[in-house]
Amino acid sequence: MSVQAERRPGWHGTRRRFALRMEPYFYASPALIFIVAVMLVPLAIGLSYAFRDITLLNPFSGGFVGVQHFVDLWHDSDFWQALGNTVTWTVASVSLQFFLGxxxxxxxxxxxxxxxLVQALVFVPWAVPMFLSGLNFAWLFNPVIGPLPHWLYAVGILSSPENILSDPAIAIWGPIVANVWWGVPFFAITLLAALQSIPPEIYEAAEIDGAGTWRRFADITVPFLAPTIAITVLLRAVWIANAPDLIVAMTGGGPADSTQIVASYIFTQAFKGLDFGYASAVATVLLMLLLVYALIVLMIRQSLLKAS
Amino acid sequence: MSAATLKRAGYWTMHYAIIALYVAFALFPLYWLFKVSLTPTKLLYSEGVRMWPSRTTWENYGFVLTNSDFPRFFLNSVIVSVSTAVLVTVVASGAGYALSRFRFRGKFWLVGLMLITQMFPLVMLISPIFRIFTPLGLTDSLLGLIIVYTAFNIPFATFLMQSFFDGIPKDLEEAAMIDGAHRFTAFRQIILPLTLPGIAATLGFVFTAAWSELLFALMLISKTDASTFPVGLLTFVSKFSVDFGQMTAAGVLALIPACLFFFLIQRYLVRGLTAGAVKG
Incomplete structure (x- = not known):
């Protein structure tokens, strides 16, 4: 009887069922509201800026300019340089962080x-705020107070103990070094977790069969880690390409835009140039490039899953 | 000594040599920061670059703590970081719980949305957020920063909290619900206390992230009164770029809270990093 009573459609029953169906939304909606209001809506508005003339100090700006910003972008040598720097910055940072990690x-x-103790100590750089590790390396590269120019001179890498951050040809390596220092712990932790998930029996069996250290590394460790490695590296690359903090803190993109990456170029256009329209156009292009990249990553992931 | 013992000894020597190099690489920059902050300004120029100055001083710290705006910046950063950490943890507990315990329409899209926010360049939101916040009075305001940082940190914190909820058996709150408790009561009184370590880890991660944020703080804050520590330090560096002792002393001070939280959350690092594999 009680089962029937529960099933009887009534106002209370409907309301109760409605309340039950709504329950997950009750828990999740504050998060969703924040993300939509502070990230999605501004993203959509930002995309619209890319087609408008918006400079902060000009009250008459705001008009629709079509694809003018993108035409300008095509002829903007600073942008192309920033794009090239983004590749250097990302590839060098990620591969060094990965290898050392x-x-x-x-x-x-x-x-x-x-x-x-060693684990706690080598992970410390990761806790250092990124802007501070940037500033700190700027000081380490400063010949007045930092040892690095003198050391680099002593081993013959530099022809005189000068600040590499003021030499446009090599300045980009300053932020890259800071980035490597800061990011090695991330890769070390992720890879350590992946290593520890390999069942030890496999190594024991291989050792009994007479496989040496190198064979075990090449035939067990590498194949086991490959999927984790591929995905971590590819995603980390996006994150690094998107993070201009170190560059803003260390060089501000200079000297002569030689350390500007696309992300810091967007920031500079908005923050220093107050040209929101153009900044948004550059941002739109970056977003498109990242989408293409994400598609390639997904395809690689699919083929990795198929292979394993 | 047999060849095998010799080989073993060689292996361990190599091992500890590599380890020593890593420890030196990780700690030397921080050692140097601290060293410069203790060096009297005169010696900095007269002694050149050396491993330890002939005389040390706390003057630089004294100056930074009494004669500068840094105490104000420090306080602003604490307000912003603590508020963000608490707000994010509350909101992310709810969302993480929903993802862990319910199947609901739109779940796939919610997870997808959160993953995408971890991929796209936040720097592209700087202009629109500035334009939206200006008429609302949220520029030059700590509240504006708290709102922005909260939104940015929710996705990562949600995945982190979800991983902690996943580790707690469902039977626990189901038993309580059979005894007549509402799910929300069960959630508050049974599940949340069990996730206290997870909550602490989330608080730590978000605090550190908010403490370190630079770009939005630079853009949204122009008044000294409302500056956070990163903005204050960067402004100080560009204005007084020769006062190395004071700059580095301020840098060491900025390091303290972040390192404190780091040691608190160290046990949860692996989980935190795998939950937010995209985020630093």
Whole structure:
């Protein structure tokens, strides 16, 4: 009887069922409201700016200019330079962070006396606010107070102990070094977690079969880690390409725009130039490039899943 | 000594040599920051670059703490970071709980939306947010920063909280609900207390992220009164670029809260990084 009573459609029953159906939305909606109001709506508005003439100090701006910004962009040599720098910056940062992170993870994988302490110490850079690690490296590269120019001169990399941040030909390596220092712990932690998820029995079996250290690394570790590595590296690349903090803090894009990446170029256009229209046009192009990149990543992921 | 023992000894020597290099690489820049901050300005120029100055001083810290705007910046940063951390954790607990416990229409899109926000360049929101916030009085205001940082950190914190909720058996709140408790009561009284470590980790991560944010703070704040620490420090650096002692002393001070939180959340690093694999 009670089952029937519960099933009887009535005002209370409907309301109760409605309340139950609404429950997940009750928990999730504050998050959704924040994301929509502060990220999605501004994103849509920002895309519309790309087709309008919006400069902050000019009260008469705001008109529709069609694709004019994109035409300007095509002829903007600073933009093309920033695009090239973005590739250098991302590829160099990610590959160095990855390589150093992998070596560190392999060293930390097996227990040894003092491992806990070493792990805590080598992960410290990751806790340092990014802008501060940028400023700190700017000081380390400053020949007045920093040792790096003198060391680089001593080993023959620099022909005189000068600040690499003021030499347009090599200035980009300043923020790259800061980025590598800051980001190695991220890769080390991710790869360490992936390493620890490999069942130890496989290594034991391989050792019994007489496989040496290198064989075990090449035939077990690498294939097991490959999917994690591929996805982490590809996603991390997006994050690094998008993060101009270090460049803004260290060089502001200079000297002569030689360290400008697309993300810092957008920031400079908006913050210094107050040209929101043009900044948004550059941002739109960056977004398109990232979408293409994301599609390629998805395709790689699919083929990796198929292969394994 | 046999060849095998020799090989083992060689292996461990190599191992510790590599480890030592890493530790030096990680800590040397911070050591140098601290060293410069303790060096009297005169010695900085007269002694050149050396590993430790012949005399040390706390003057630079004294100046930064009493004669500058840094205490104000510090306070502003604490207000912004603490408020953001608390707000994000409350909102993300709800969303993480929904993702962990319910199947509902739109869940796929919600997760997709949150993942996408981790991929797109936040810098492209700078102009529109500035234009939207100006008439609302949210520029030059700490509240404006709190709103922006909260939104930016919610997706990552949600995934982090979800991973903690996933680790708690469903039976717990179901038992309470059979006993007649509302789900929300069960959530508050049974599940949340069990996730306290997760909540602490989320608070730590978000606090550190808000403490470190530079670009939106630069754009949205122009008054000294409302500046956060990163903006204050960067302005100071571009204005007084020769007062290395004071700049580095301020840098060391900016490091303290972030490092405190880092040691608190260290146990949860792996989970935090795998939950937000896209985010630093």
């Amino acid at each position: 992998l070596v560190l993870a392999l060293r930390l994988y097996r227990p040894f006396p003092g491992r806990g």
